[in-house]
Amino acid sequence: MADDIGLFEAIYSQRAIRKLKPDPVSDELIHKLIEAATKAPSGGNTEPWAFVVVREQATKDKIAAWYLEGWERTYVAGTDSGKNLPDNMKRVYGAADHLARNMAAVPVLILVCGKNAPRQAGAHSGGYYGSIFPAVQNLLLAARGLGLGASLTTLHKFHEQDIKALLGIPDSVETIALVPVGHPRGRYGPTTRRPVEEVTHFERWDPSTT
Amino acid sequence: MADDIGLFEAIYSQRAIRKLKPDPVSDELIHKLIEAATKAPSGGNTEPWAFVVVREQATKDKIAAWYLEGWERTYVAGTDSGKNLPDNMKRVYGAADHLARNMAAVPVLILVCGKNAPRQAGAHSGGYYGSIFPAVQNLLLAARGLGLGASLTTLHKFHEQDIKALLGIPDSVETIALVPVGHPRGRYGPTTRRPVEEVTHFERWDPSTT
Numbered sequence: 076m077a078d079d080i081g082l083f084e085a086i087y088s089q090r091a092i093r094k095l096k097p098d099p100v101s102d103e104l105i106h107k108l109i110e111a112a113t114k115a116p117s118g119g120n121t122e123p124w125a126f127v128v129v130r131e132q133a134t135k136d137k138i139a140a141w142y143l144e145g146w147e148r149t150y151v152a153g154t155d156s157g158k159n160l161p162d163n164m165k166r167v168y169g170a171a172d173h174l175a176r177n178m179a180a181v182p183v184l185i186l187v188c189g190k191n192a193p194r195q196a197g198a199h200s201g202g203y204y205g206s207i208f209p210a211v212q213n214l215l216l217a218a219r220g221l222g223l224g225a226s227l228t229t230l231h232k233f234h235e236q237d238i239k240a241l242l243g244i245p246d247s248v249e250t251i252a253l254v255p256v257g258h259p260r261g262r263y264g265p266t267t268r269r270p271v272e273e274v275t276h277f278e279r280w281d282p283s284t285t
Numbered sequence: 286m287a288d289d290i291g292l293f294e295a296i297y298s299q300r301a302i303r304k305l306k307p308d309p310v311s312d313e314l315i316h317k318l319i320e321a322a323t324k325a326p327s328g329g330n331t332e333p334w335a336f337v338v339v340r341e342q343a344t345k346d347k348i349a350a351w352y353l354e355g356w357e358r359t360y361v362a363g364t365d366s367g368k369n370l371p372d373n374m375k376r377v378y379g380a381a382d383h384l385a386r387n388m389a390a391v392p393v394l395i396l397v398c399g400k401n402a403p404r405q406a407g408a409h410s411g412g413y414y415g416s417i418f419p420a421v422q423n424l425l426l427a428a429r430g431l432g433l434g435a436s437l438t439t440l441h442k443f444h445e446q447d448i449k450a451l452l453g454i455p456d457s458v459e460t461i462a463l464v465p466v467g468h469p470r471g472r473y474g475p476t477t478r479r480p481v482e483e484v485t486h487f488e489r490w491d492p493s494t495t
Binding site: 079080081082083084085086087089090091106109110111113114115116118119120122124125126127128129130131134150164167201202204205207208209211212213215216217219220226227229232242243244245248249251252266268269271274275276277278279280282284 | 289290291292293294295296297299300301316319320321323324325326328329330332334335336337338339340341344360374377411412414415417418419421422423425426427429430436437439442452453454455458459461462476478479481484485486487488489490492494
């Protein structure tokens, strides 16, 4: 692709974009996001993913209300509206709060689902989620590459059953991530992360590293 | 980066490379893989990942034996040594079998860990894994970009406690993915996946889509 941005450029500048313009996102862009997601690996090549693309306002209104409830129950209550957060997290909190209160205005909500969800979470549920989140990450990187804003959210899980009923999603399918997509108001990275030396252990776990 | 490959080129040609050369992988390349991993998103920007880089032969020997046991217990037993698989999966089975029997010869094993593992898996464990697997996918894409071979494996989980004891990993840390890394014998993609139309639902779940 002639206008493809660099892989490492995308990885190093991907960041959650939570302030989005109301402008619609074309079918072509949505198709590209999902196609990129499907190129991810999955255990046994099972490709257990499914994507529900929501753009109808009445549906977004309901999901947005449930998402906001999850946001208020966890982050708002848990941080006294962000006051208890360290300074470097207050900006992120503000953007996440903005998203939670404006989810209904996001042009596209992509619900990434996993088929054949384990009946009960267990020691190996990591393998199941490991067949979905790489696809989510591909979708987020593709959004970066296409100039779209997106972020990975999971607070819809507090209303998993409500969302499944609303969208007609079968029992055997789990909604795993909710990715709000739109044209960005904000800018991409660079992002700040702990340096490699602080998260890498050689040969054995090094307690002094963490 | 001048020699950066394109994002979509990487996404569309990433594939599990399970046949690896014994040649060592430089510290610089390992650093780049892990740095790319750390650029992934994580819930609340907690960056709960840790990477254990294993190159010592005695350690690899033990992990390889445990991995092989997991492979035989699941895939070998479950497919009658691959005979029960559809033709299009037999090649993948062969490569995975090769990896399982040659894990000790892989130059580098990167164990991607999650800190503050939930004490019991529950409805929200997806959020936890969703803070680790995007980093794993970044690592795999970075390997593609750097010309290295890698794959996402989780069969070490059958010996989670043994591996944690061997490597001195604390109780609160979960080993989530084992990524064998080396210079590739095999080639990259393109990969074959189900088309977007077969995995995408608009507005509501469409039973005819799946």
